[in-house]
Amino acid sequence: METLGVLFTFPRNSYLESELDRRCNLFRLWEAPPESRLDFIRSHANSIRAVVCNPIVGADADIIDALPKLEIISTCSVGVDKIDLDKCRQRGIRVTNTPDVLTDETADLAIVLAISVMRRIPEADWYVRCGSWKAIGDYKLTTKFSGKTVGILGLGRIGTAIAKRAEAFDCPIIYHSRSEKPNTTYKYYPNVLELAANCQVLIVSCSLTPETHHIVNREVMDALGPNGVLINIGRGLHVDESELIKALVEGRLGGAGIDVFEQAPHVPEELFGLENVVLLPHVGSNTVQTRKAMADLVLGNLEAHFTNKPLLTPVM
């Protein structure tokens, strides 16, 4: 594969980068200034047959159009919302993602976010570190997590894993999904508004599509209510961020644990001063173990494609 040209769109994944560099002719998109990225791509278009991307820097129509020899796009994520799938379909370009290897990690995060928001773990940590325990007294009473009804938006692999964990905390589980799932005992709600009205913790774990864009809007947040907590481990665009800020500031929504933002890494500063939120810099699957597993899956898919074997985890 040494002469195979691969466009790598995102930095700071040193294991994946070094493996790709070892095996292929690697072109690092971030080395070109943003305004000349397409020129950079076009100048190497003759040799680039694969793109490796991620949820931040994907493979949009412009990139795909600039690569006439493109055969496969491998994203280091389970979400494929940053890939122009229609273009890929038209051109017969294969697409792979990294499902399953990050399911546990992401589900773990959803639960710890819920506990962290309701029990104010980061706030309490800061409270102790700045001397307030000694000066003022115990941190105030917080909200119990165990036994609260958890509403899951999107009962796929990750949603199911979240449900399994929440059940161990005696949380009743309800869900909304594109369609009702036959093999589950959880109660199904036909729309997200009713789901929100009937749970105390709403967890977003569906894929981002045109239908789920801003699926958590003002009405949903009001239905979740002043004692409700929103957890978003999906995509920033699942939630109407400006409405979220208003709902939190005005007390119409009880709290939020957010790992994804509309304009990451830019996070609205109005959120920084709120004590009823936990904000994370997209750490969803960010452990050493899972990152390696995802990278290995990307490499495995590329290897399979270029040795004419079946893809490991194809999306199309």
Next chain:
Amino acid sequence: MAGDEPQSPDLPPLLLLRKPIAFLLSSLSTRFHLLKPWESPLPLPAFLSAHATTVQALLITGLAPVTAVILDSLPSLGCIVTTSVGVDHIDLLECARRGVAVANAGSVFSDDAADYAVGLLIDVLRRISAADGYLRQGLWTLAGDFPLGSKLSGKRIGIIGLGSIGSRVAKRLEAFSCTISYNSLTMKPSVPYKFYPNVCDLASNNDALIVCCALTSKTHHIINKEVLSALGKQGIIINIGRGALVDEEELIKCLMNGDIKGAGLDVFKNEPLVPKELFSMKNVVLSSHSAVNTEENILDLYQLIIANFEAFFSGTPLISPVSA
């Protein structure tokens, strides 16, 4: 408001040593004639002497110590209820000698304590509090992605004390595909987890230890230098029991030298004093002895307190008794 009304002397007297939270104060005053030493100009010993013949019931809040001296001042005392689960602040042997029955908070707090222990563990592994702080300080835009954390699923977790809280911690962590083993006073044949009679062995066979046991003379510094060494450089300690269960100086040395990976601590040797070395550490998560402090608990706790005292005054067994 109930707490401000003049109290009826027909209600049974109930002595408290420390002022409790407002909810308990106002609710209890509807059922008891509250004796409140903090409102009296008398020093405590004199206040106790003044009520020596009438006080049969004592409510301990805020872990106020009950010593032989206090018990001597209350010869008519028959029942102590403490709002905590831990009873290390009460001289149980002296209570037993005097025929004073003791009740604690039973399992009212167990879910919340278990939730907090799990929250602390995942926070230390995945660096949740640190990542939240990183983002709020603007570092995501300035310094790039937050460093990688460590996976919880599949980790081996050793629980010290498999009682009401420890068993709930175990149940929760099993759902994260963790392997559970434990150390306890005695082996529990009905649980599916591996029992280690020796805490060092538990430590060397696990990735994290969660301390959930009661503080007694046997469990003082149950986490000591040898245990920390056996736990090793990738090991994590979570303590939601009592500060004195862990050799705090030794723990801090290990954290500073990188001899263990991290710690989640809700309790400390000299609360509310926390060793300042911990304040600058990025691999620890701290809290103010608040693992059980939820609003939902307080109502449950109040009902349990009332039920225990009602049982006492009617001569029936206490609901959540503790023995020496």
